[in-house]
Amino acid sequence: MRRATYLVSQALKGLRRNLLVVTAAVVAVFISLTLVFGALVLNELVKVNTSRWQEGVHVIVFLKDDVPLETQLGLQSEIESWDEVQETSYCDKQCAFEEFSQMFADQPAILEDVDPSILPASIRIKLKDVSTYKDVTFRLIDNPAVRKVVTAGERFDQLTSVTRALNWLGIGLAVLLGIASVVLIANTIRMAIYARRDEVAVMRLVGASNWFIRIPFLLEGMVQGLVGAGLAVAAIWLAEGYVSSNAPDEFLIRLSVPDAFMVQWSIAILLFGALAGIAGSAMGVRRFLKV
Amino acid sequence: MILLEGVTKVYEGGTVALRDVDLDVKKGEFVFLVGPSGSGKSTLIRLLLREERVTRGKIWVAGKDITKMPGWKVPHLRRSVGTVFQDYKLLPNQTVAENVAFALEVLGRPQSVIQRQVQQVLELVGLTTKGDRYPRQLSGGEQQRVSVARAFVNRPPILLADEPTGNLDPATSVGIMRVLDRINRTGTTVLMATHDHAIVDAMRRRVVQLERGKVVRDETRGTYESIEEL
Numbered sequence: 001m002r003r004a005t006y007l008v009s010q011a012l013k014g015l016r017r018n019l020l021v022v023t024a025a026v027v028a029v030f031i032s033l034t035l036v037f038g039a040l041v042l043n044e045l046v047k048v049n050t051s052r053w054q055e056g057v058h059v060i061v062f063l064k065d066d067v068p069l070e071t072q073l074g075l076q077s078e079i080e081s082w083d084e085v086q087e088t089s090y091c092d093k094q095c096a097f098e099e100f101s102q103m104f105a106d107q108p109a110i111l112e113d114v115d116p117s118i119l120p121a122s123i124r125i126k127l128k129d130v131s132t133y134k135d136v137t138f139r140l141i142d143n144p145a146v147r148k149v150v151t152a153g154e155r156f157d158q159l160t161s162v163t164r165a166l167n168w169l170g171i172g173l174a175v176l177l178g179i180a181s182v183v184l185i186a187n188t189i190r191m192a193i194y195a196r197r198d199e200v201a202v203m204r205l206v207g208a209s210n211w212f213i214r215i216p217f218l219l220e221g222m223v224q225g226l227v228g229a230g231l232a233v234a235a236i237w238l239a240e241g242y243v244s245s246n247a248p249d250e251f252l253i254r255l256s257v258p259d260a261f262m263v264q265w266s267i268a269i270l271l272f273g274a275l276a277g278i279a280g281s282a283m284g285v286r287r288f289l290k291v
Numbered sequence: 292m293i294l295l296e297g298v299t300k301v302y303e304g305g306t307v308a309l310r311d312v313d314l315d316v317k318k319g320e321f322v323f324l325v326g327p328s329g330s331g332k333s334t335l336i337r338l339l340l341r342e343e344r345v346t347r348g349k350i351w352v353a354g355k356d357i358t359k360m361p362g363w364k365v366p367h368l369r370r371s372v373g374t375v376f377q378d379y380k381l382l383p384n385q386t387v388a389e390n391v392a393f394a395l396e397v398l399g400r401p402q403s404v405i406q407r408q409v410q411q412v413l414e415l416v417g418l419t420t421k422g423d424r425y426p427r428q429l430s431g432g433e434q435q436r437v438s439v440a441r442a443f444v445n446r447p448p449i450l451l452a453d454e455p456t457g458n459l460d461p462a463t464s465v466g467i468m469r470v471l472d473r474i475n476r477t478g479t480t481v482l483m484a485t486h487d488h489a490i491v492d493a494m495r496r497r498v499v500q501l502e503r504g505k506v507v508r509d510e511t512r513g514t515y516e517s518i519e520e521l
Contacts, residue, residue, distance in 0.1 A: 006399075206441065
């Protein structure tokens, strides 16, 4: 216990005495982890927005006028039972006319010319997974009750592939920056230890065990990593909070990520900072401990 | 206490520092290791501390074969051997008392014991009033006393000194030698490498002379130069 307090006090002393190098290490961790966290948040934003754009109706099946209502409703419940389908809704001629009226509310001339009976009834389908739209369309297209099938399929395909590319880019960027930050920390801490090699030499001279020499450096590295990571987390929280509270409510893309995401990744970034600090110190100190 | 059998040390690059050296130092002895620069004195001291490893031969320090000792036990070896160097090797940003206490912190002694032992050893080397000074505020002789105090504070059975008076004027050197003599009288084995003729001649202790890595003379109450040469 007494030894533990001694080791901790040595670590604190080391941090105080080497303020310049310590600051350099903390800034290095701060910058690289801010970039890592930033990349992760952007990645999440892309995901959030993609899934938002994919909400709503994916496939609309327009029905022939001469098909009896039972057949139409039968078709709807059949579609509803398919694995790919999440939910369906039925919109009869009256409902179609209401929608039409809404769409052209400011052009009464058009409305006057349109007879509600010429607008077709339709079944609207929401898919579980948008990418299955082709199968569903293909199955419906030859049905005798169906007049036409409409999807935004190609858009979905484009959106999905863009999202996937952005995801990989974000993950790749985060990984690269993560590696860079470990190397940066290791280097900075090695510099700090190099500046104190005389001290290490004296410790060895008086018979300090390798762990006794190592632990204060590892603690120092951990503190540096934690402080840097803490600053990075704070910076990203502030930025995310600022952007999401200042974005207009009805903006094309959403600029906030879920709180759970922020909390989870903040913890992960803090842990990563601490571990990177410890690993960096261990690499830095190893060279000076060879007997 | 210290036993070397057929010790040879060849450095990388082929420099032969020691050739087939035999040496037996008994408990409580005071031994001067003399010889010109490059004769192998410092190499011998580094071998005793396991800072270097022998090329051939065996070395026992305090009853242990240190040529076979695994690396993780080396710190224990160094705790039983106090060391003093020409350049003091003090930590500049720690006070005198902290520098001395350092050797005990490493062993995890309780603070009360550390304080008492540090006071005792500072008394022994005559620096009682300077415990809270920093090394740069002391003279060379005083700094070397701090270094001796640190080497002796945990009462090791062996004290190694490599040119401890090398940077000091003759009067100051005498002061350091008094301290080493006092330490020797407590039963500590002292091995001191030196060039200092005056000191060796004044003390009349055992003298081991190295010449190009070989022991060429070993006298119980010797002088720096062998009598025959004079």
